[in-house]
Amino acid sequence: MKHLPKHLRPRWRYLAVELETWPDATLRRGSFQRELWFAAQNLYGDVGSADADLTVLGFTFDECVAETIVRARRGHVDDARAALACIDAVDDHPVGVRVRGVSGTVRACSERYLHGRTGISEERDVVFENESRTAVVRNLLLDVSGPDGFTGATQLDFE
Known part of the structure; x- marks a missing residue:
C-alpha cells in the first residue's frame, strides 16, 4: 500500500499543555485522554470531535504538575483549546489546565514549551x-x- 502524497496527508498542530493538581492526586495519560475526548464530544458532538481528532502524546506527572502534548488537526487549534478549557477534573481530582503554546512539530513543541517547571x-x-x-x-x-x-x-x- 502506498503512502499518500504530502499534499493529501493530514496536517497537525501540537499544543503543549500543563495540568496542575493538589499534592495528593495522581494523574494518568489514559484518564486525561478520556476527559479530553468527553469534553470535545460534549462541546462539538461526535462529528466535530472526530474532525478535531484530539490525541494525547506522551504524559509526565511529577510533584503535582503534569506536562503533555495534545495533537489536533490544523484549523482545529481553537476547538482543542476550548475542549481543554472545559476540563476541570481528572479521575475526580480537580485540575487546572494551561496551554503553554502551540507548534507545528512535536520536537519544537517539546523544546519550546515543556520541561520549564522544575520546582522542587x-x-x-x-x-x-x-x-x-x-x-x-x-x-x-x-x-x-x-x-x-x-x-x-x-x-x-x-x-
Whole structure:
C-alpha cells in the first residue's frame, strides 16, 4: 500500500499543555485522554470531535504538575483549546489546565514549551486559620492540608 502524497496527508498542530493538581492526586495519560475526548464530544458532538481528532502524546506527572502534548488537526487549534478549557477534573481530582503554546512539530513543541517547571516541593508546618497544619511548598505556592482537603495559598497569605 502506498503512502499518500504530502499534499493529501493530514496536517497537525501540537499544543503543549500543563495540568496542575493538589499534592495528593495522581494523574494518568489514559484518564486525561478520556476527559479530553468527553469534553470535545460534549462541546462539538461526535462529528466535530472526530474532525478535531484530539490525541494525547506522551504524559509526565511529577510533584503535582503534569506536562503533555495534545495533537489536533490544523484549523482545529481553537476547538482543542476550548475542549481543554472545559476540563476541570481528572479521575475526580480537580485540575487546572494551561496551554503553554502551540507548534507545528512535536520536537519544537517539546523544546519550546515543556520541561520549564522544575520546582522542587517540600513539606513545611505553617499556621493557617489559627492552627498548625502541614503545607506542600512549590516555588511561591503553598497547598495547606486541612480537614476538607487542600487549600491553595501564596507566601503573601502567611506574612
